[in-house]
Amino acid sequence: MMKIIAKERLPEVLQLLAKDYNVLVPAKFEGVSRFTPYSADVELALEENVLMPPKDIFFPQTEKMYKFKAKDKSLEIEELPVEKEEQLIFGIRSCDLKSLECLDQVFLTKGYVDHFYKDKRDRTALIALSCLQPQEACFCGSMGVDPQNGVGADIQAYDLKDKIGFKAISAKGQEILEKISGLLAEEEVTIPTFGEFNLKADIEGVPEKLQGMFDHPLWADICRKCLNCGACTYVCPTCHCFDIDSEVRGEDGVKIRCWDTCMFGEYTQMAGGHNPRPTKKERVRNRFMHKLRYFPERYKMLLCTGCGRCVVKCPVNLDITAIIKKIKEAE
Template sequence: MEKRLIKKNTLTGIAGKMADEFKVWAPVKQEENVIFSPLEKNEQPFFAYLNSKNAPKQIFFPHTETLMKYTSTPKGMVFAAEENKADKTVLFGVRPCDAHSFALLDMLFDQEKYKDQYYINKRNNTTVITLACVEPPYATCFCTSVDGEPVDDKGADILITDIGDNYLVEFVTPKGEKLANYFGETKADAAAETKKKEIAEKAKQAIKSKIPAHEIKPILDVNFENPIWATIHGKCLACGTCTWMCPTCHCFDISDEVKGNDGVRIRSWDSCMFPLFTKETSGHNPRTSQKERWRQRVMHKFKYYVDNFNAIACVGCGRCVMSCPVNLDIRKVVEDIAKIK
């Protein structure tokens, strides 16, 4: 597909212009953090960041969303589907690991057997513009161990790479190509593509944190009862931060809120780290301790997702590593599992 060059100082203006036509989610500075948020009128996006505090999955899979409403009437219950409305949206300046997470979430929410129209509607109405990582990464980034790269178009409709004086803009999908008119007329030449390849290779080499993520699936297959599970969870506080920050975690709870005759059915994020996650109405809880919960976290990411979709459900963003209050590091857990004989 076509490739163009734009001047470095034009990116913010392009995002602003798009905001006249679309709802634009972009990285913005909020005190010392960078977070993804819908751009307010005249608000400046902040592209000089390594990665955002929050994962932008909330655009397609919000913290809470209403699925339907109902009313109890003398003639019985009357149900009304919640309007499944999705604004025309652009997600501008997402990092490649987070865009990769969308490709992984698509496998679950938009699979042949089950179609989650709430997710699909938002995803279909959103154009994802990825901003490649060319600066030295966080020490906690490990995308190259889990099928990602710092300059990568997985999950993207447009890929933008800083190649020095200019940005190289690559239209990855027909959806991305529809926004070509925002990116000027200058076609990219062969020299720009060569430069991008050099920069991509350098960025890849700069990812120093590596884990044996692909080696542990056969080990997990036969080690559900291994004593190692009793050694991992010790300091875990069950706070759920790792799940909340993770771009690929997608477990949810469905609850009803009723007032008088009216009710709403709501879907909310949940976490396998919480004791209540698997507690049954009878009071029985099949995952009796944090040991079983941590095993589930590892199994889900590195075994069950591979079984179901042939993909590891981790993109190596390092958010859980940075945010865990007790420094429980999933990279170390994977390394320890890889050592099981």
């Protein structure tokens, strides 16, 4: 038995939850879909995953860290007010849940806790939504993700075509489900079978093989069409590099941290002018090495969830599944 609601009545559930939470839902504006604060006039985009991953909810592209005032030789630091509002994401997919697991490793483990990230993570509840069909660039199945059962959600919602089913996973999820239970019916349901993936990647043995491939000629070949733009990394749910900078006006300043990308030459530019990654060969190599070797070495998991966003958005079709294939086939 599962708690269900007809798909067209989903806004009632969201409306109710919006009383207690800032509810974020998948919606599309001018060709770009992303998680958007719910209101009655937001049109839900539930057919496919959102283009912009949920990472910016926890790790915004630009985030103010603190204010400061520097006068003569004195420096005053002013903490910024902490947001307290409880958030809830509805419709996060399995691949993006997996990406949060990756980001958690970076921002919460190995003896260092990033409180900017942790604060948002702690006050955000997650309602996952199962996928009915893979999109043409999806390959999460190859990356060990189950598109119908996400890991780390508070509630798993199931797309049952004309209905949505809800299953509480965590205690917090149970609590949320109770709030909306008045709107839900109980029914015996069958979860629709998931279609065949169009894209696949055989990742078996790739992290290990890459250990001996730093100087392989393959990198000089595959980098050639790369434009060294940051599209792949900025639409990636797991890429998490940032740069810290200040905005200063007179005596007053704000410290900000902003997404950065290993695709940019400036990323590794050092004081004095040396750049250890001088050309696109080194930058492209770093991107794939980080995803497929360094991250697995450090955290025992891949830094790619198979969401397919980079495959869709790369202007020159530098396709990670094709790169994995080339790595596998390389001598």
